[in-house]
Amino acid sequence: MFTSNQLAKFSDLDTILYQYILANGDKVAYMRIRELAEVTHVSPTTILRFCKKLDCDGFSEFKTKLKLYLDKNQAERVHDSYETMTEFLERTLMTDYQSTISQIAQLVAQSEHVIFLGTGSSGILAEYGSRYFSSLKKFSLAVNDPFFPIHGKYLKKSTAIVLSVSGETPHIISQVHQLREKGASIVSITNRKTSTVAQLADYPLSYYVNTEFIDDANITTQLPVLYLIETLGKATYKELNKG
CATH class of the missing domain: 3.40.50.10490 (Glucose-6-phosphate isomerase like protein; domain 1)
Structure with a gap:
């Protein structure tokens, strides 16, 4: 979901978003952009720039990729x-x-x-x-x-x-x-x-x-x-x- 090259380009505000998404991915996947902006105290424009850095055209595409990423992680079963x-x-x-x-x-x-x-x-x-x-x-x-x-x-x-x-x-x-x-x-x-x-x-x-x-x-x-x-x-x- 997040590559090392993408992480290297993050600003301080991007890092705040990144950390919140890691901790609350299941919630973010169903949020509107203004809701995410309010809880992270950044502007919607900052979130859109963040999505661009992740090769997403907008917040909707980012949420789609996030859902796929979360589904994949939940599907992985570690055998006993x-x-x-x-x-x-x-x-x-x-x-x-x-x-x-x-x-x-x-x-x-x-x-x-x-x-x-x-x-x-x-x-x-x-x-x-x-x-x-x-x-x-x-x-x-x-x-x-x-x-x-x-x-x-x-x-x-x-x-x-x-x-x-x-x-x-x-x-x-x-x-x-x-x-x-x-x-x-x-x-x-x-x-x-x-x-x-x-x-x-x-x-x-x-x-x-x-x-x-x-x-x-x-x-x-x-x-x-x-x-x-x-x-x-x-x-x-x-x-x-x-x-």
Whole structure:
């Protein structure tokens, strides 16, 4: 509704209007211009100039945009994390997750190097994953810089565990290609098995939860990712201590 460029052009009177609208949007959407002028102690002309700065031809168009903005915000439903995790665990019990995790654990246990790869919130979880595995006696590193150079012969005997909600992040896809070219084995943890990253992986793990956004921020739950990291970490620890 309000962009940073528009906010930068606001005068002191515009800021007063802006703050009142933020706090009372549901009322303003049904006000007449004189009513808004009275409660904010500005002139109707000031309100019209304010509307122009928001690319509206007049107060009526501004109110229409405001109503659409309010309707959109009310329509956004944030899914309960408990419900999402319960659904994921129920699906996990009905699928062959454990068999795949056992195969991955054997691979990771035999690898000379383990690399967790991710950016954004997945990058934070990559750091958590590397620390968790290292605590379980399998030293690993995290790469959360999308421009981190990937070179070296040691990658041939390594396993990369790639974290990506969408599985379509260009920089991650590029790094996965580089890792494959160097001979690394790829394990992916993504939200969809049909994503590009999952298709490039030797062992794809997918969790299938609702993708959620608030404006442009991806708030898709990462609880299944934590579950898979910890389950895989403990399975690897058991492999390392066999016999």
